[in-house]
Amino acid sequence: MARPPRIGITLDYETAPTYSKLPWYALRENYCTSISSLGALPLPLPHEAGLAAAYGELLDGLILTGGAFDVPPHYYGQSGVHETVVTKDQRSAFEFAITREAIARRLPVLGICGGEQLLNVVLGGTLMQHIPDAVKDALDHEQKNPRHESGHEVTVVPGTLLARLTGEARLAVNTSHHQAVLEPAPGVIVNARTADGVIEGIEYPEHPFCLGVQWHPEYHVCEGDRRIFEAFVAACRGG
Numbered sequence: 001m002a003r004p005p006r007i008g009i010t011l012d013y014e015t016a017p018t019y020s021k022l023p024w025y026a027l028r029e030n031y032c033t034s035i036s037s038l039g040a041l042p043l044p045l046p047h048e049a050g051l052a053a054a055y056g057e058l059l060d061g062l063i064l065t066g067g068a069f070d071v072p073p074h075y076y077g078q079s080g081v082h083e084t085v086v087t088k089d090q091r092s093a094f095e096f097a098i099t100r101e102a103i104a105r106r107l108p109v110l111g112i113c114g115g116e117q118l119l120n121v122v123l124g125g126t127l128m129q130h131i132p133d134a135v136k137d138a139l140d141h142e143q144k145n146p147r148h149e150s151g152h153e154v155t156v157v158p159g160t161l162l163a164r165l166t167g168e169a170r171l172a173v174n175t176s177h178h179q180a181v182l183e184p185a186p187g188v189i190v191n192a193r194t195a196d197g198v199i200e201g202i203e204y205p206e207h208p209f210c211l212g213v214q215w216h217p218e219y220h221v222c223e224g225d226r227r228i229f230e231a232f233v234a235a236c237r238g239g
Contacts, residue, residue, distance in 0.1 A: 004041040005060040005236035008098065010115065011044050012067030013091045030218040031065055031112075038233040045098065047090045052097035061108040061209075061236035064095060064115025066216060070179060071114070073129060076121045082129040084178060096122055108209035108235040110228070111202075113177055116212030120202055125185030130178055131198060139196045141175045148219045151175035154200040160191035161203045161211055165231040166224035173200070173215035173222065180214060209235035 009032065011025040019026075025046065032042040045055060069088040073081050075096070095115075099122045102109050111119035117127050128134040131141050143151030150172035156163045163169075171192070181199040184190055192201030192213070204210035209232065217225035 002237075004039050005233060006041045006043055006058060007035050007061040007063060007233070007236055008043050008045045008055055008059045008102075009063045010065050010091075010095055010098070011046065012065065012069065013047060013088050014068075026067070027065065028218070031063065034218040034220070034229045035063070035233055038229060040233045040236060045094070047094040049094045049097040052094070052101045055098055056101035056105050056107070059102070059107060060238075061232065062098060062102040062110070063232075064099060064109065064111040064118055064212075066113030066115055066176070067091075069114060070129075071118050071121050071127060073127075076126040078126070078129070080129075082133070084130050092118070103207060103210065106208055108232055109207070109211070110209075110232045111212035112218065113214060113216055114179075116202060116214050117177075117179055117181060119210070119212045120181045120185050120188060123185030123188055123204060125181060125188060125202075126183040127179050128182040131180055132178070134182075135196055135198060137196060138198065139175075139194055141177050141180070141194075141198065143175050147174050147176060147216060148221060149174065150221050151215075152194055154192040154194055154215070156201075157189075157191045157193075160189065161205070161209075162191040162201055162213070162228075166227050168222075168224050171222055171224045173213075173217075173225075174219055175215055177214055
């Protein structure tokens, strides 16, 4: 029997004295069950940048998760910091290291929400620091209704990996972000947008499977979300 694909999942980092009085890691269960239900082995990754190469040898794929954080603006060449920006330096340092390792090894990568933004920055792109200040008449990208419900729709760009694996022209997705991709990195293409023009998905065609989405498909709001995980896990198996 073939072993299950080993998929690294990045963690969030918290200091609020709730679970513990000391700093602690956080990860929602549905990140793990979205891949374990497909026969993959989820492996949460502590923020140890010096272990990135060792993790790279072990893993068959990488999920960059969202969370209560923003990529430090100096990572993408911006000196000013918007008042809404919250950074977690140890997390970002690790995620940059493990993402570069995964890309160098050509491991499948799936970036989710803040993970999509980080993926774009790692590849050389930039971000808008606060959508309401950057986009006129922007949609509400931080929905008030529950995350397992749709917040808005995205239009999928024909011919992209996202279009091929979901088989859809439009997807009803959830939304929980105040930042977004501004300039896609060199070689990166946009695969989804909202009606206000905000970039909601990216991919890197030079890589075997490198996909980022601004929403949270681990909630399985639509059938396309399930297909994203099915395609990702298949790629981690070498399929």
